[in-house]
Amino acid sequence: MTQNPTRIALVMNEVRTKIAARSYLPGSRLPSVRAQARALGVSVSTVVEGYERLVAENAILSRPGAGFFVSGPVAPLDLAQIGPRLDRDIDPLWMSRQSLETDESILKPGCGWLPPSWMFEQGIRRAMWALARGSTTGLTDYATPPGHAGLRQLLARRMRLAGVEADTSRVLLTESGTQAVDLICRFLLEPGDTVLVDDPCYFNFHALLKAHRVNVVGIPYTANGPDLQAFELALLQHAPRLYLTNSGIHNPTGATLSPVTAHRLLRMAETANLTIVEDDIFADFEVSPAPRLAAFDGLSRVILIGSFSKTVSASIRCGFIAARADWVESLTDLKIATSFGGGRLASELLLLTLTDSGYRRHRESVRQRLAQAMAQTVERLQPLGIVPWLMPQAGMFLWCQLPAGADATTVSRRCLQEGVVLAPGNTFSQRQAAGDFMRFNVSQCTDKRIFEVLAKALR
Amino acid sequence: MTQNPTRIALVMNEVRTKIAARSYLPGSRLPSVRAQARALGVSVSTVVEGYERLVAENAILSRPGAGFFVSGPVAPLDLAQIGPRLDRDIDPLWMSRQSLETDESILKPGCGWLPPSWMFEQGIRRAMWALARGSTTGLTDYATPPGHAGLRQLLARRMRLAGVEADTSRVLLTESGTQAVDLICRFLLEPGDTVLVDDPCYFNFHALLKAHRVNVVGIPYTANGPDLQAFELALLQHAPRLYLTNSGIHNPTGATLSPVTAHRLLRMAETANLTIVEDDIFADFEVSPAPRLAAFDGLSRVILIGSFSKTVSASIRCGFIAARADWVESLTDLKIATSFGGGRLASELLLLTLTDSGYRRHRESVRQRLAQAMAQTVERLQPLGIVPWLMPQAGMFLWCQLPAGADATTVSRRCLQEGVVLAPGNTFSQRQAAGDFMRFNVSQCTDKRIFEVLAKALR
Missing domain, CATH: 3.90.1150.10 (Aspartate Aminotransferase, domain 1)
Structure with a gap:
């Protein structure tokens, strides 16, 4: 029986398109010949011929007895290929x-x-000298699971001064502010979930969220915080899991959240059971501190994160998460699983620098x-x-x-x-x-x- | 119409079980009342009553007009809850x-x-002193996207000495060896993929792979490497995407891969289009170097990773990946998205320490x-x-x-x-x-x- 070339092409295109779109994932089994034939309304032998040609092209593999599989490492997670191509x-x-x-x-x-x-160069040099003379453990050993206790204490104290009810058990050190957001995304998000971001927002949030394969919805940012009407609508339309924002000085707009907006935003978040991540990375630049969502909320549904890369050093990597104590426990497990012990040297250096009398x-x-x-x-x-x-x-x-x-x-x-x-x-x-x-x-x-x-x- | 309490309980149990098993994810929409009724073979009003009771228990939420949703942050990714409870x-x-x-x-x-x-304490102290006197950029700035060029050159040179055809463009620095494996998993794996590990293997591989929600299959390890019969069977049965192993000195067994096993293993991997990650973390302990899969393979389907936490310092976090140049490009994007710039200070310190005449x-x-x-x-x-x-x-x-x-x-x-x-x-x-x-x-x-x-x- 001769076969219809158009129909064979149909089968091949179907498979190629789905591989490109990652509906058929590398290494995954293709639909059986029979199922594919049914789905496309063509004959079994047409599908067999289409599959065989794709095997010849190395687009798919045949494993006798097991079926046809998408070829292995041809289309791994390429961030440039996910979402709208910019x-x-x-x-x-x-x-x-x-x-x-x-x-x-x-x-x-x-x-x-x-x-x-512009950075606190002399303070960092002093910290290096002090540490170079210090204990061997600080120079060679892993950090404890939640990170350096002294630095966590200092951070909890700073947060309390800013009105955020934090204690050491609610603070986890991470390798960077970006890793802090990344761990929270791993903890709370599934591929396909929806996340709200400010529009405009810090550009790396887009790349990071892409890596988590979530839907991102941008909420217009006003001079006082996110546009609350758009926010409310997005809650209804998208049932988002998370809202990721900047507190204090907003990146890129330089705007500041007003207390009224903060309060109304939190009320909406409570109703919709939405978790909020507040990135506090620019705190040390503030002249008169703006309200923090985490302070209103008491670290219940708001997670506060930050780092020292903007104000002390980007070379010494260290970030932090402040959250509910039970979440901190699970996030610590995730941190160990995905990056093992943290950088002890970095946290020792930062503690010395932040407590330097010149800071x-x-x-x-x-x-x-x-x-x-x-x-x-x-x-x-x-x-x-x-x-x-x-x-x-x-x-x-x-x-x-x-x-x-x-x-x-x-x-x-x-x-x-x-x-x-x-x-x-x-x-x-x-x-x-x-x-x-x-x-x-x-x-x-x-x-x-x-x-x-x-x-x-x-x- | 009075309702059958057993059937209402059936609905409620069904939902509770699926939430616990994360088949229904936090924040996700439940099946519509109609669909659930069909699926369970009960009446629509029974499902409505079951859903309403679950709302009263706060297990699920009702959003008028949008449907029913699993309550938000009640069951985030808890590694302790995934997989067999140990x-x-x-x-x-x-x-x-x-x-x-x-x-x-x-x-x-x-x-x-x-x-x-036992660590190279004096070398690290010397490196700290040198850096404390060095350029401000090294103390305060981010690393370049692929990481410190000098350290990558040194690593490429060391790999070439071990027979692995590497050049600087094929080497990417990471925050740690664990992060190296984690990035590769993000790059290559989808939830539900199968990964082969040695049985026994480094215990944190289990935790890390759990976080990626993949199926893990253990291959018995022999004195010469993995049991090849079991390996071949696993390839056929599970069509795995990745094999994650230790090269050089195997953790925990201390065994060493034989050249014959390495060669046969690679042939199987080629046939099955399997990617291999070879963790080379103990290289500096070897007296007479064992064969490396990456050397036989020429960094084509084998990815070599490592770090300095065992031999120089665990406090100074830095790892590396050596892989195909195009994969290094995509992995660099992923690294930036999920941890931004790397730790420049750590790589500067390591380069100084590794090139110290006493090392x-x-x-x-x-x-x-x-x-x-x-x-x-x-x-x-x-x-x-x-x-x-x-x-x-x-x-x-x-x-x-x-x-x-x-x-x-x-x-x-x-x-x-x-x-x-x-x-x-x-x-x-x-x-x-x-x-x-x-x-x-x-x-x-x-x-x-x-x-x-x-x-x-x-x-």
Whole structure:
């Protein structure tokens, strides 16, 4: 019996499409010949022929007696392939990679951290010296499961000062702030769950959530916090599992949550049984502390996370989670399973640095420098027609609208050719609604060349 | 219409059971009333009544217009609840936690690392001093996406010396050896995939794979490597995606892969399109290097991982992955998404320590001390009727059979009360087939009290 080539092609396309979309996963068994024939409304022999041709192409494998399988390592989890395919210039991962490359000649107003010369260098050096003379255990041994007790105590104390009822048993150290969010996602999320994020939000949240294969819904961010009407609607429409946000100084907008918004948000979260992760990474930049969801909530459905990468050192990796004590227990198990003991050296160094008598003064001077750089950057952007969305109370970020007609991605691409890495708005926007916005890190904007390159790119 | 109480109970039990088993996930929508009624063969009103009672119990939520949902954060991913529930004394996570607790008075022949006094303390102190005087960038900045170029070069060179064709583009630094395996699992595995491990194997592999919700199949380990017949059978029966093993000195058995087994294993892996992860963490303990699967394979389907936690410092966290260049690219994306920049300080310290002129001599002296401790431990175990399964060529582990009738879990429980943490065999065994085995870390067996406590526990 001759076979219909169109139908064979139909079978082959069906399988290829499903492999590409990861509906058929690498290594998984294909539907049986009979089931596939039924599903596609073709004959069994057509499916056999289609499968055999795919075997010849190495797209699938035949295991006699066991069936047909999707070939092994041809399509592993490639973050670039999940979700909507973005222009590489506004892909969050591309953004991270550009910022992390260390070519000293590149200017990086788009990156998310302070220049090395702004960091608490002397304090870190002192901590290194002290530790180099200290106990061998600190230099060679694993950390305890929840992490360094002294650092956890210090963090709990700091949280209590900020109104968050925390004690040491509710604090877990992690390898980084990103790992903190990652562990919580592993703990609470299943692939296919829905997570709310601010729109715009920290761009790496997008990449991280992609890795967890969840649905992400962006809630427009206002000057006082998330848009509550949109938030309420999203709760009804999507029954989300988690809301991931920045507390204190919002990234990228520099906005601050108002107490009224915080209160109403928490009430909605209670009704919908929603868990909230509040990333407190910029706490040390604040001049007058904004309300924390974790303080209102008492660490019940709110999980507070943070790290020291922005204010002490990004080279010494350490983050933390503050949450319900029973969750901390389970998160500790997950941490051990997926990264074993934490970095003891890093936590010893951080404890020494944070308790250094010069740290408070250093923090104060960074705040002042940031305020000056903020004013200067606004002034330099103004002649270019680049206008801040709001004037942040503190912090390093300025979220700006470009002059009418300018596209942030195009401008960023042009500037990159001149050695200036920018952060185009849509990198931060789930809804891709920030095409004419750009985030500037004012601490990285001291070089006048940035504004010359920008002016040229805008023309 | 009055309702049948038995049928209402049936509905409620069905839902409760599925929530407990995580078939219904927290936050997920329950089957519609109609669908549930059909599935259970009861009336719609029976399901409504059952659901309403579950709402009253707070087990589920009703969202008008949207349906019924499993209550939120009541059953997040609790590793202790996944898979067969083990006696807490032989639970791998319990084992890790016991070993990681730092009560100096506790003796830990069951733990998996060297005592601090055996580590390269002077080298680490020198590295700390050098770095404390060095560039600010090293102290405060993020690492580049793939990690410190100098350390990656050094690792590639070391691999080439061991016959593994690696270059810098094929090496990625991670936060730890455990994170290296974790990233690969995220990259290659889907929940429900099958992974082969050695039986016995490093106990944290079990906890890690649990976190990825995969099926784990244990392959009996022989003195020359995995049992090839069992391996071949498992390939046919389970179509596994990955085989996770230790190269060099096997943990916990101390066995060494033979070239013949390595070659046959790789041929099978090629036929079945199986990826292999080879954990090379004990490389520096080897006296005469065993064959590496990665060397035979040319880093095509074999991924080599390792860290420095056993030989340099567990406090300075850093691991590595060597793999196909395209996989390294995707793994770098995943690393950034889930832990952002790596620990620059840790890699700078390790590079300085590994290139310290004293490191080679230190490594040599550790090997000699291990050989002496090995002989001494065997001698001290012998009067207790505890017999090594084989005499390892090198390393710190001795895998021993207890005298007839003794149960390793019971003995471990008794010894723990006397302040001695042991590593009972079933912690390492997927099939729970090592109930009369125990792993001893000879470097942690220098205190005679261990053997007195053991003798008492065995009586």
